[in-house]
Amino acid sequence: MEGTNNLDDNIDIGDNVDDNSDVEEDDSDTRDYRYDLDKDIFEELRKNNPAITHLGILLSCNDDGVCFFNAINWKKEDGDCIANNTNLKKLLIFHVRHNNEEDYILGEEEGNEKPTKQNLQDFFSCIHRNRTINEISFSSIQIVDEFGGDLIEGLQGHPSITKFDFKGGGLGSIGCTALEKVLKHPKSRLKSLHLRRCQLDDEEIGIVCGALLGNSRMKRLSFNINQDITPDGWRALSPVIRHPNCNLIELELYHTRINDERANILGGILRGSSIKALHLNYNRSISGEGWHTLLNHLSQTSIKSLNISQNKIDDDGIALVANIETVESLNMGSNYKCTPSGWRSFFNTLQTRGTRLKKLDISWNNIGNEGAAVLGSLLSNMNSLKTLEMGSMSYSSSPGVSNTITTRGWQTLFTTLRGSNLDLAKLILCSNSIDDEGIQHLVHLVSNMSSLKELRLDNNYSVTTIGWQALTSYFRSPHFALEDLDLDENNINDDTLIAFTSALAQNKTLKSLYLYHSGHEDSEDNDLITERGWEAVSNLLCNKTSILETYNSNHTLQDLGYRHDEMNLPSDLSLHLDLNRNEDKVEVARQKILQTHFSTNEDDDSSNMQELLGMELEMMPAAISWIGRPLPTIGWIRKKVSGLSLLYNLMRRMPDLFDSSAQAKPSAVKRKRDNSPDI
Numbered sequence: 001m002e003g004t005n006n007l008d009d010n011i012d013i014g015d016n017v018d019d020n021s022d023v024e025e026d027d028s029d030t031r032d033y034r035y036d037l038d039k040d041i042f043e044e045l046r047k048n049n050p051a052i053t054h055l056g057i058l059l060s061c062n063d064d065g066v067c068f069f070n071a072i073n074w075k076k077e078d079g080d081c082i083a084n085n086t087n088l089k090k091l092l093i094f095h096v097r098h099n100n101e102e103d104y105i106l107g108e109e110e111g112n113e114k115p116t117k118q119n120l121q122d123f124f125s126c127i128h129r130n131r132t133i134n135e136i137s138f139s140s141i142q143i144v145d146e147f148g149g150d151l152i153e154g155l156q157g158h159p160s161i162t163k164f165d166f167k168g169g170g171l172g173s174i175g176c177t178a179l180e181k182v183l184k185h186p187k188s189r190l191k192s193l194h195l196r197r198c199q200l201d202d203e204e205i206g207i208v209c210g211a212l213l214g215n216s217r218m219k220r221l222s223f224n225i226n227q228d229i230t231p232d233g234w235r236a237l238s239p240v241i242r243h244p245n246c247n248l249i250e251l252e253l254y255h256t257r258i259n260d261e262r263a264n265i266l267g268g269i270l271r272g273s274s275i276k277a278l279h280l281n282y283n284r285s286i287s288g289e290g291w292h293t294l295l296n297h298l299s300q301t302s303i304k305s306l307n308i309s310q311n312k313i314d315d316d317g318i319a320l321v322a323n324i325e326t327v328e329s330l331n332m333g334s335n336y337k338c339t340p341s342g343w344r345s346f347f348n349t350l351q352t353r354g355t356r357l358k359k360l361d362i363s364w365n366n367i368g369n370e371g372a373a374v375l376g377s378l379l380s381n382m383n384s385l386k387t388l389e390m391g392s393m394s395y396s397s398s399p400g401v402s403n404t405i406t407t408r409g410w411q412t413l414f415t416t417l418r419g420s421n422l423d424l425a426k427l428i429l430c431s432n433s434i435d436d437e438g439i440q441h442l443v444h445l446v447s448n449m450s451s452l453k454e455l456r457l458d459n460n461y462s463v464t465t466i467g468w469q470a471l472t473s474y475f476r477s478p479h480f481a482l483e484d485l486d487l488d489e490n491n492i493n494d495d496t497l498i499a500f501t502s503a504l505a506q507n508k509t510l511k512s513l514y515l516y517h518s519g520h521e522d523s524e525d526n527d528l529i530t531e532r533g534w535e536a537v538s539n540l541l542c543n544k545t546s547i548l549e550t551y552n553s554n555h556t557l558q559d560l561g562y563r564h565d566e567m568n569l570p571s572d573l574s575l576h577l578d579l580n581r582n583e584d585k586v587e588v589a590r591q592k593i594l595q596t597h598f599s600t601n602e603d604d605d606s607s608n609m610q611e612l613l614g615m616e617l618e619m620m621p622a623a624i625s626w627i628g629r630p631l632p633t634i635g636w637i638r639k640k641v642s643g644l645s646l647l648y649n650l651m652r653r654m655p656d657l658f659d660s661s662a663q664a665k666p667s668a669v670k671r672k673r674d675n676s677p678d679i
Helices: 039-046 076-083 117-129 146-153 172-184 202-212 231-235 237-242 260-270 288-298 315-321 340-353 368-379 407-417 436-446 471-475 494-503 531-541 547-551 571-580 585-597 617-627 644-653 666-674
Strands: 054-058 090-094 135-139 163-167 192-196 220-222 250-252 277-279 305-307 329-331 359-361 387-389 426-428 454-456 484-486 512-514
Touching: 039 076, 076 117, 117 146, 146 172, 163 172, 172 202, 192 202, 202 231, 202 237, 231 237, 231 260, 237 260, 260 288, 288 315, 315 340, 340 368, 368 407, 407 436, 436 471, 471 494, 494 531, 531 571, 547 585, 571 585, 617 644
Parallel strands: 054 090, 090 135, 135 163, 163 192, 192 220, 220 250, 250 277, 277 305, 305 329, 329 359, 359 387, 387 426, 426 454, 454 484, 484 512
Antiparallel strands: none
């Protein structure tokens, strides 16, 4: 049977971790996916619209009880819009679980609520014929019989799929056997295999590892949240990783219940291997002694990226981390057993021997003010560092523990870094006790960072509305390059937001400004931003004073947060945010002018045409060309307005402009324009 292509952007739909509800995987953003599939979207797919690169297919009913395959009356020929598309890159096939129902069994039929087996065969066949999809994902799907196995097996030799992601549900032995055939196919192009939360046991991981033995193409392998694998199962990884043809560079073993015995096995496997990135976060069954053994093994590797967050690493363990000199990306968040003394020693060691760190995450740790001071000294000399994450450093992770960074500690850290060469691309400072004075010091620091693209300051309740206005000087800084600024859950009111909009008037970099506020006891008000504030943002995006002001408005800002529905944004503001998401800024400006200054109703005499009617004759050809510019048929999937109605109204008022004999009587054109009624 012909195969299928399923992609993913790692969407978490209905999944949860049974024994640790606070554990979440760091899934990538899914906003680029198109889920609202209907005839219009399928028409765009047929047109090969390059704006649609991510496609999500729901196999069960949505909240309205509508099944995708029935909603568009799916037929085999409908698959051509996918099979022949040359822009699709990611495909996600998923199920949404309602009321704790089971995962969807691939091929299961329940009347009109699920696709038929023929639907699935036709759908997977069109995926197999596609030549550009490189990522395919399944979420909350189960493989329990030969039909489901055949769909997976049909992916053999697919010409473009490089990543296979199966998240939630279960592959079972049938699915793993089908996947084995895909992996062993001589024309396989798979480089990334993610089997996450699939309930793998020793037999099933053995099948997968057997298929990977001697595979030189595979680069990334993930077994995250598979907690039923015993030491014997993990030993199956050894011949794969130690095979001379192995080129694996990334291994993810997040939340796999690795204990001391398994950690020792893993450490021995990794010594001298090709692995460059290792994820061992949330493996709290490893004791301090177990970490000592494992980290000693890792010091004999060439690992560049290491994630050991949410574990029980102690002061002795963190000292061993400092000995892994090859690490460039280090995530040590939420290691509560490390004391401020251990952190100070760790920072001092890095400063003494030098470090090549490009990314450092120490969020949710108790480093104290003294640790922050030593960190400031280290950071001052870290020209290579590009990402620094220090979220939730001011709130104790354990009852009775107060080794946190206070408002004074943040002020000291920021002033220590002033004048340094630190030039970050990403800075995370959410959920801390930074105050007004601290923000002012931070503004001085980041105003000299020309590489900073992302800044998170959400949940800093100690900053008042006055303090937040200090950001306006940063917005006007010649080095300002921010694309994403998160100010969710803060004391930002209308006056502050109006000051922001004034400072951002000419900005062409900031795309996201998160301003969601749910209301907290520590907040000055539960409804800080009112209609007055949102009106200022709307005016920033589309100044309606004149056509020229509209043209010169901000066409870059496109997102005010993930929860727009809860923010009661004016409809025109939502529209302008939506328009700004298009990369064709000339067309964005044109759309705003057409929708704001000219009626789309050809019989509406209230259209603002005076500026056109009063235009110099020599400028008319350019104006007509601009008005009649064809609508983009590709690259634009949001609301758009044609200028043809405006062009028609112009023809009615100045017919001589379009008269082939007009050149012989230019005075008539001038008289017509001079006598045009005021509108």
